[in-house]
Amino acid sequence: MKKQTATEPIWCEALRVGHTRIDAEHEEFAGLIQQLLHADGNALAPALDALVMHASVHFAEEDAWMQRLDFPAMHCHQREHEAVLASADGVRRRLQAGETLPAGQFAAALADWFPAHVQYLDSALAQWICKHTWNAKPVVLHRHKPVAQVMSHS
Ligand SMILES: [Fe+2]
Numbered sequence: 290m291k292k293q294t295a296t297e298p299i300w301c302e303a304l305r306v307g308h309t310r311i312d313a314e315h316e317e318f319a320g321l322i323q324q325l326l327h328a329d330g331n332a333l334a335p336a337l338d339a340l341v342m343h344a345s346v347h348f349a350e351e352d353a354w355m356q357r358l359d360f361p362a363m364h365c366h367q368r369e370h371e372a373v374l375a376s377a378d379g380v381r382r383r384l385q386a387g388e389t390l391p392a393g394q395f396a397a398a399l400a401d402w403f404p405a406h407v408q409y410l411d412s413a414l415a416q417w418i419c420k421h422t423w424n425a426k427p428v429v430l431h432r433h434k435p436v437a438q439v440m441s442h443s
């Protein structure tokens with residue numbers, strides 16, 4: 290996957306995993322990464338706090354699903370979540386000490402990490418949840434053309 294730039298949106302339709310709640314949380318997660326990417330000065334600490342708060346709740350939710358449904362790649366997946374929160378802790382400490390650079394570097398690293406994590410680990414988890422809940426795979430419909438354009442060709 291190509292590297293993100295600060296101006297490109299992190300969230301895109303291709304990141305949908307087909308589980309409504311997970312997709313909604315991921316969209317919000319991507320927005321919070323974007324906010325941290327664009328934050329500076331006094332806006333850095335609240336942007337970092339909002340991101341960490343969201344990530345903590347979201348990761349805890351995914352971890353609980355994995356535990357409950359005995360997800361095969363659980364440990365590898367949980368380790369990624371833990372690594373993000375541990376890095377965020379370090380960044381917060383350095384920010385409190387007056388170092389602003391690590392916050393931007395953290396945001397850029399997250400922008401690169403997020404799509405791959407979603408497309409591989411979270412997508413597999415969404416499939417596992419759907420399989421165990423409905424004995425089915427999630428279906429994600431991507432609309433590439435405006436509806437009017439699709440209709441005029443049918
Ligand atoms: Fe995850």
Ligand SMILES: [Fe+2]
Binds near residue numbers: 347411
């Ligand atoms: Fe996730």
